[in-house]
Amino acid sequence: MMNSPICSMLDIDFPLLAFSHCRDVVAAVSKAGGMGVFGAVNLSPDRLREELDWIDAHVDGKPYGVDLIVPNKFAGKGERLDTGKLIDAIPEGHKDFAAGILQDHDIATGDLEKTRGMSANFARNLREEGAATSLEAAFEYPIKLIANALGVPPQVMLDMGKEHGVPVAALVGAREHAVAQVEAGVDILVVAGGEAGGHCGDVSTMVLIPEVARALREIGADTPILAAGGITTGEQMAAAMAMGAAGAWCGSVWLTTAEAETNPVVKDKMLAATSRDTVRSRSRTGKPSRQLRSPWTDAWEAKDAPDPLPMPLQSMVSEPALRQIDKLSQGGHAGAKKLATYWVGQGVGLMNEPMSSGQVVQQFKQDFADAFERLSNFFEV
Ligand SMILES: Cc1cc2nc3c(=O)[nH]c(=O)nc-3n(C[C@H](O)[C@H](O)[C@H](O)COP(=O)(O)O)c2cc1C
Incomplete structure (x- = not known):
């Protein structure tokens, strides 16, 4: 097990997290020593249960997580949903x-x-009450992480995480959002630069990671950072960890794997x-x-x-x-x-070669070790 707070918090060997809407990717990454996080945004609670049943049966007891999207601002919030x-x-x-x-x-x-x-399901899950029923479904399983994609997680997510002893992660794309998330009680920050696939801010990962790390130091917070955005190799992961991250969170790199749908x-x-x-x-x-x-x-x-x-x-x-x-x-x-x-x-x-998700994790470990060695060699006289 690598000596990173992410490994001890999530009980994983290597602090590489895989965001994916594909259950096979989630299970494969968890089995390879990282951790798969299942993106459940479009699913009804019953469909989510079906997918988590499958993951739970195929993950060999390894930890996995669930990700939902509950933004603070969207049309129709606060009104009853009517498609x-x-x-x-x-x-x-x-x-x-x-x-x-x-x-x-x-x-x-x-x-x-x-x-x-x-x-409509997408819209339903964007609402706090929709998210609450999905959360209830998620917590019927032994998940080890719950993540929220947009904005500060709703109070119900933070409360349920605490109640179940499950860390709550949130995605951020700007320094001030990171500080607001920590103040709201988030346990892990996924700091995503503008290179990222899916929703993202416009500050690059190279700048955002040290910027957020510095902001956390200034407010005396030790919330671990998962670096995201553009990371597809272990060398980039090592670079992000050199800048203050405790691990990496990747979405794009799994899309071309054999398991991805x-x-x-x-x-x-x-x-x-x-x-x-x-x-x-x-x-x-x-x-x-x-x-x-x-x-x-x-x-x-x-x-x-x-x-x-x-x-x-x-x-x-x-x-x-x-x-x-x-x-x-x-x-x-x-x-x-x-x-x-x-x-x-x-x-x-x-991302130029088709690989399995497990191979991607192995390649990350190898490239991470190579990057570490490359840096160490600079110190040799
Ligand atoms: C196909 C795709 C779908 C995504 N959907 C979500 C989502 O539903 N919820 C979420 O939290 N993040 C989502 N993301 C963003 C990822 O969580 C992550 O921040 C991003 O992929 C990291 O950058 P990378 O794509 O360069 O690895 C998605 C990313 C991709 C590529």
Whole structure:
């Protein structure tokens, strides 16, 4: 076991955490000595139970965690959730714009309205009461970590973590958010730089990690930091730990592994992509998130594009179209293959070889040791 507070808090050998929506990735990373954290944002409590049943049965007793998204700001918060009302709140111009991109690529748009309501679970889980039922489901399992993606975790998450003796982690993309999270009682900070796949801020990991580490020292907090954003190798992990992190949290690097359920068309694009093939855009969820560039994201970045709607409305515009694109691209549709995209960080430029998730963990350990040796050699006279 490495001598990091993360290893002792989570009872793991190597302080590498894997965020994934794929249960197989979660189990494989935990079994390899790191820790898988299952991203449950789109799942109903019953579906979450099914997935956690599977993970629990396949993880050989190793620790695993669960991640939910409960942001502080989104359209409809505080009102009773009504999918119909949310759909009505979407301007026709946005729906037409999304449909137009599909039509320009020879994709029929008749099914979009049918799938729009499916974003309701996402919206449901964004609410504190929705998150509470998902949390209850999560705590029926021996999880070792609960994480919240956007903003300060709701009090119910902090309370349940304490009650079950499970550390609560929160993602932050800015120094002041980190301080607010620590003051709210979070146990572990996932500090994600602007290179990250998915939602991210605009300060790079290289600057943000030492900035947050310094801020924590100034307020006398010893909350461990997991570095995130752009990390796809053990060398980068070692660098982040040299800057004050106690471990790493990675999302993108698992997307091209054998276990990931990533659309194979997108997997191939990722393996071929360079670090400049991503874009940070509000067009997918309403908040800035980094994704693979494609004609879909380019269209939303164009001058004539409508301004993205607040969360969760923008997802109700983008997800039905992107689901259609995913489905058709896997059937070989040329236009859909061009448009296909998914969240990924700039580290995609370093993800060039298909590997299993276990192999990725082994490679991280090896590269970490090599980086340590490289630095040690600088001291030899
Ligand atoms: C495909 C994908 C989906 C993501 N979804 C979530 C999510 O639901 N909840 C969350 O906390 N973070 C999510 N993230 C962000 C990750 O937790 C993590 O911060 C990020 O992946 C780290 O940067 P990296 O992608 O460069 O490794 C997602 C990331 C990716 C790549």
